[in-house]
Amino acid sequence: MVRRSCRGAKWVSLVVLIFALFATILGEDGLISNGDFETPPAGGFSSEGVADGPTSIPSWRSNGTVELVQSGQRQGGMILVVPEGTHAVRLGNDAEISQELTLEKGAMYSVTFSAARTCAQLESLNVSIPPASHSIDLQTLYNIQGWDPYAVSFEVEDDRTKLVFKNPGMEDDPTCGPIIDDIAIKKLFTPDRPKDNAVVNGDFEEGPWMFRNTTLGVLLPTNLDEEISSLPGWIVESNRAVRYIDSYHFSVPQGKRAVELLSGKEGIISQMVETKADKDYQLTFSLGHANDKCKQPLAVMAFAGDQAQNIHYAPNSNSTFQGATVNFTAKAERTRVAFYSVYYNTRTDDMSSLCGPVVDDVRVWFSAAWRNAYGGLFGVGIGFWALLLVLV
Ligand SMILES: *[C@@H]1O[C@H](CO)[C@@H](O)[C@H](O)[C@H]1NC(C)=O
Numbered sequence: 001m002v003r004r005s006c007r008g009a010k011w012v013s014l015v016v017l018i019f020a021l022f023a024t025i026l027g028e029d030g031l032i033s034n035g036d037f038e039t040p041p042a043g044g045f046s047s048e049g050v051a052d053g054p055t056s057i058p059s060w061r062s063n064g065t066v067e068l069v070q071s072g073q074r075q076g077g078m079i080l081v082v083p084e085g086t087h088a089v090r091l092g093n094d095a096e097i098s099q100e101l102t103l104e105k106g107a108m109y110s111v112t113f114s115a116a117r118t119c120a121q122l123e124s125l126n127v128s129i130p131p132a133s134h135s136i137d138l139q140t141l142y143n144i145q146g147w148d149p150y151a152v153s154f155e156v157e158d159d160r161t162k163l164v165f166k167n168p169g170m171e172d173d174p175t176c177g178p179i180i181d182d183i184a185i186k187k188l189f190t191p192d193r194p195k196d197n198a199v200v201n202g203d204f205e206e207g208p209w210m211f212r213n214t215t216l217g218v219l220l221p222t223n224l225d226e227e228i229s230s231l232p233g234w235i236v237e238s239n240r241a242v243r244y245i246d247s248y249h250f251s252v253p254q255g256k257r258a259v260e261l262l263s264g265k266e267g268i269i270s271q272m273v274e275t276k277a278d279k280d281y282q283l284t285f286s287l288g289h290a291n292d293k294c295k296q297p298l299a300v301m302a303f304a305g306d307q308a309q310n311i312h313y314a315p316n317s318n319s320t321f322q323g324a325t326v327n328f329t330a331k332a333e334r335t336r337v338a339f340y341s342v343y344y345n346t347r348t349d350d351m352s353s354l355c356g357p358v359v360d361d362v363r364v365w366f367s368a369a370w371r372n373a374y375g376g377l378f379g380v381g382i383g384f385w386a387l388l389l390v391l392v
Pocket residue numbers: 063064094
């Protein structure tokens with residue numbers, strides 16, 4: 001017995017080893033090589049900071065004025081923001097850094113990174129896995145800390161590919177330019193549509209990489225392509241971002257992940273769900289408070305087909321969320337379901353960090369589903385007693 005289980009264990013470890021090897025070859029989810037810029041360059045971190053040559057930052061190639069900045073470093077009267085750890089990079093005018101990655105051709109990936117702007121000017125970042133690129137506007141401060149994690153997604157067209165961060169700016173002051181840190185990658189999968197729910201990823205459990213100790217959630221900027229979304233199934237159809245939050249640092253109604261809606265009407269998520277024309281449906285979801293000191297009142301505008309309903313957050317007793325329902329009649333084979341925050345909320349402690357209502361567990365199903373569900377339970381009950389009788 002013992003020997004057999006021992007041999008079994010060996011097989012298991014061999015299989016695990018093979019999988020681990022495979023995962024390493026294909027690249028694992030999480031921080032990319034020196035994605036936190038904490039690996040010292042060959043000569044150590046210099047006080048000058050400016051990368052000396054295109055390969056001086058370990059694992060990266062750079063072009064243009066790329067500077068390793070240190071937490072506490074001052075520039076003018078300002079202390080530079082380093083999102084995590086003690087180092088980050090700053091991209092000067094038209095400067096870029098890139099890293100070669102081995103990914104799976106044809107797969108979807110989400111890239112998470114932290115970014116801060118340094119000057120008040122319009123600052124933006126161009127993040128690309130060529131030929132696809134995203135332009136991230138760093139003008140809006142969502143957070144009083146001065147930086148935020150963001151996620152963008154790509155369909156990868158080649159096994160060997162490059163991840164590029166570029167500052168497209170041409171500021172008068174060449175020391176202005178975004179600071180980036182904590183770059184991670186995650187292969188995305190689109191969850192199957194559940195049997196009794198027309199919404200894909202309605203529980204928001206599948207999404208971009210989040211560091212376990214990131215307390216700020218991850219911003220999901222505008223993304224109109226439902227096929228390539230950091231939040232599979234959903235699009236962010238507004239100019240502003242929404243925040244993807246985790247249960248380690250926020251109150252989440254169900255599971256580990258949810259979405260916090262920010263900036264009123266300027267933060268909209270939506271999904272086109274499959275429906276049958278002229279049938280009655282019910283949209284249900286959880287509406288919650290993230291427990292992030294967000295100033296109430298909180299409310300969402302929920303859309304389903306031609307229905308729009310303003311739902312205020314007013315949970316029972318000590319709960320941090322409540323259930324909400326919108327009844328609608330589908331008019332076509334596809335129906336748009338969408339949410340935005342009715343108010344423009346900020347936190348009570350700093351009066352400026354953006355926050356808002358939490359949406360989770362979104363379901364769309366036939367209005368009569370409850371009858372079938374109870375009917376089903378009844379059937380199972382009968383079957384159970386019948387089986388018991390037979391056994392006895
Ligand atoms: C560096 O950037 C400049 C300007 O964008 C470009 O002309 C040049 O080809 C780049 N060099 C490399 C090695 O990529």
